[in-house]
Amino acid sequence: MLTTDTPRPLAPAPTVRFRWLDTLWLQVTGTLCNIACQHCFISCGPKADQVPMMTLAACEEALAEGTRLGMREVYFTGGEPFLHPEIQALVDRALALAPLTIITNGLLLDDARVEWLAERFRTARYSLDLRVSLDGMTAAQNDPVRGRGTFERVVSCLRRLGAAGLSPVVTVVEHETGLEGNAARQAFLEFVRGLGIRQPRVKFLPLLRLGREVRRTHGYEPEEAWGAHALAASVESSLLCASSRIVTAQGVFTCPILIEKPDARLGDSVGQATRDISLKWDACRTCVLDGLRCNT
Amino acid sequence: MRAAFFGGIYNNHLALAAAMADARARGVDALYCLGDVGGFGPHPDRSLELLRASGMPTVQGNYDHSIGLGLEDCGCGYTDPRDNHFARISYAYTQEKTSSVHRPWLAGLPERLSVDAEGTRLVMVHGSPRQQNEFLWESTTPDPFLERLLEQAGADVLLCTHTGLHWQRRLRSGRRVVNVGALGRPANDGATHVWYALLDTRKPEPVELIPVAYDFHQLVREMREERLPEEFVETILTGWWTTCLEILPARERLRGRY
Ligand code: SF4
Ligand code: SF4
Numbered sequence: 127m128l129t130t131d132t133p134r135p136l137a138p139a140p141t142v143r144f145r146w147l148d149t150l151w152l153q154v155t156g157t158l159c160n161i162a163c164q165h166c167f168i169s170c171g172p173k174a175d176q177v178p179m180m181t182l183a184a185c186e187e188a189l190a191e192g193t194r195l196g197m198r199e200v201y202f203t204g205g206e207p208f209l210h211p212e213i214q215a216l217v218d219r220a221l222a223l224a225p226l227t228i229i230t231n232g233l234l235l236d237d238a239r240v241e242w243l244a245e246r247f248r249t250a251r252y253s254l255d256l257r258v259s260l261d262g263m264t265a266a267q268n269d270p271v272r273g274r275g276t277f278e279r280v281v282s283c284l285r286r287l288g289a290a291g292l293s294p295v296v297t298v299v300e301h302e303t304g305l306e307g308n309a310a311r312q313a314f315l316e317f318v319r320g321l322g323i324r325q326p327r328v329k330f331l332p333l334l335r336l337g338r339e340v341r342r343t344h345g346y347e348p349e350e351a352w353g354a355h356a357l358a359a360s361v362e363s364s365l366l367c368a369s370s371r372i373v374t375a376q377g378v379f380t381c382p383i384l385i386e387k388p389d390a391r392l393g394d395s396v397g398q399a400t401r402d403i404s405l406k407w408d409a410c411r412t413c414v415l416d417g418l419r420c421n422t
Numbered sequence: 423m424r425a426a427f428f429g430g431i432y433n434n435h436l437a438l439a440a441a442m443a444d445a446r447a448r449g450v451d452a453l454y455c456l457g458d459v460g461g462f463g464p465h466p467d468r469s470l471e472l473l474r475a476s477g478m479p480t481v482q483g484n485y486d487h488s489i490g491l492g493l494e495d496c497g498c499g500y501t502d503p504r505d506n507h508f509a510r511i512s513y514a515y516t517q518e519k520t521s522s523v524h525r526p527w528l529a530g531l532p533e534r535l536s537v538d539a540e541g542t543r544l545v546m547v548h549g550s551p552r553q554q555n556e557f558l559w560e561s562t563t564p565d566p567f568l569e570r571l572l573e574q575a576g577a578d579v580l581l582c583t584h585t586g587l588h589w590q591r592r593l594r595s596g597r598r599v600v601n602v603g604a605l606g607r608p609a610n611d612g613a614t615h616v617w618y619a620l621l622d623t624r625k626p627e628p629v630e631l632i633p634v635a636y637d638f639h640q641l642v643r644e645m646r647e648e649r650l651p652e653e654f655v656e657t658i659l660t661g662w663w664t665t666c667l668e669i670l671p672a673r674e675r676l677r678g679r680y
Contacts, residue, residue, distance in 0.1 A: 146552075193566045194566075196566060196567045196570040196571070197564070197567065198562070198563070198564065198567050199562060199564075223564060223566070224567075225562040225564070225671070247672070247673070252561055252562065252564060253559075253561035253562050253671045253672055253673045253674075254672070254673075255671070255672045291676065292672075293672060293675065293676060308503040311502075311503055312503065312504075325667070325675055325676065325678075325680065327668065329501075
């Protein structure tokens with residue numbers, strides 16, 4: 127009998143058919159972030175250089191390829207995208223081709239940046255959207271995972287965005303009990319409205335037990351892998367990996383969740399990465415069972 | 423060829439009748455409906471009877487598919503609890519009040535209609551040619567994506583609805599995309615009229631989006647008699663959407679009141 131170090135499911139994991147390229151993600155700043163959240167699923171931080179920044183040229187190439195493949199939208203992520211020295215050029219390049227969403231912790235959005243974003247929001251050819259992370263309605267709830275003082279700073283950023291007439295999606299990771307369910311969503315919406323955001327939007331995200339979160343709590347158990355269980359067609363087609371890919375400075379990966387898994391690397395270019403994949407990673411269970419869909 | 427295209431009726435039989443009369447007065451050769459006959463408004467059978475009596479070719483919307491097959495929900499896929507609450511109310515109402523004689527008709531509607539209009543290939547769908555419930559919003563639908571979509575569908579002009587907001591665009595290739603908007607509720611612009619699209623192949627700018635006024639006070643009376651939510655009534659009276667807002671892209675949303 128064949129033995130291996132890590133237990134493996136007996137049958138192959140189900141396949142996720144690649145439908146088409148809806149969303150092209152760019153990990154513009156690699157793993158570089160200005161903070162180091164306890165639950166960050168890709169261990170980003172001020173000294174985290176395991177994935178380097180993308181150059182402007184590399185981003186342009188990826189955007190051109192995405193355009194050829196008929197992408198519908200672009201997401202910028204990191205790390206913290208606003209740490210990229212050429213972020214304004216990047217935003218303009220993307221917005222000339224497709225709608226853009228930037229995933230940010232909000233801490234670098236000072237008055238000048240907010241004003242610039244509001245101007246782009248009003249005049250760009252396609253829609254510009256922001257996702258700002260805030261993991262609680264109080265400092266006591268947010269700061270233990272995102273770092274001391276971050277609650278106050280994000281709240282002022284949200285007020286600035288609201289005053290500029292922008293309405294970011296506030297994303298909330300369900301890092302502790304009490305943050306899930308309809309009542310929490312409703313309360314969060316009202317909280318965001320109270321910060322002067324006229325049309326509040328919130329998005330709750332289940333916790334991914336990867337990266338630094340493994341140290342905060344624990345990782346996935348081997349028996350938690352999705353294994354050989356069949357996948358309903360409606361679930362399969364709604365998974366992120368069915369209609370998007372992420373480009374990093376180290377190649378193209380199945381999805382933004384797995385950029386630290388070498389076996390989730392699909393190739394050097396987006397064109398090489400538009401193929402079916404198998405749901406063999408432990409984090410896949412979170413997508414399938416908790417309905418994690420990165421898109422709004 | 424001169425033709426009118428109606429989207430998203432949402433049980434608004436009064437707007438449907440007004441738009442049919444308006445289009446006929448403009449001398450159209452044909453009327454088409456792009457689906458979602460039910461939802462939101464009162465008395466589903468009234469719109470269905472109008473449509474079926476007119477013999478208007480109709481594309482199936484996601485709502486028609488769900489009601490036709492008696493499925494559990496409308497397939498709109500909201501995640502916001504408030505949106506879900508209202509979506510459930512209008513779906514349950516339409517489900518209950520749609521007579522069984524119309525269900526097989528709804529279930530059997532085609533997902534796509536293609537028409538040759540004097541050498542111009544028109545393709546009509548509800549959402550997009552590849553997916554019945556795909557939203558094509560003005561601010562989030564890039565040109566290169568549309569070029570591909572129309573090429574794959576063999577369309578010179580693509581006509582769609584599903585978002586409830588009308589817009590049109592001429593692509594670099596000369597192909598056109600027209601979201602015909604909805605007759606069922608106003609376009610989240612603070613006005614009470616609703617919209618449809620008129621195509622005239624002889625004109626240099628062949629597509630015109632047309633606002634139609636209708637007796638919305640009568641619709642409101644019927645909605646209240648049927649005990650439909652006051653939030654829906656407010657939309658009809660003010661022209662501002664009050665529910666199902668989470669699907670709106672940031673830019674379209676900021677144009678509205680809520
Ligand atoms: S969760 Fe976001 S903000 Fe926090 S360390 Fe990771 S990348 Fe930075
Ligand atoms: S983690 Fe989620 S998005 Fe990534 S491959 Fe697994 S199921 Fe797909």
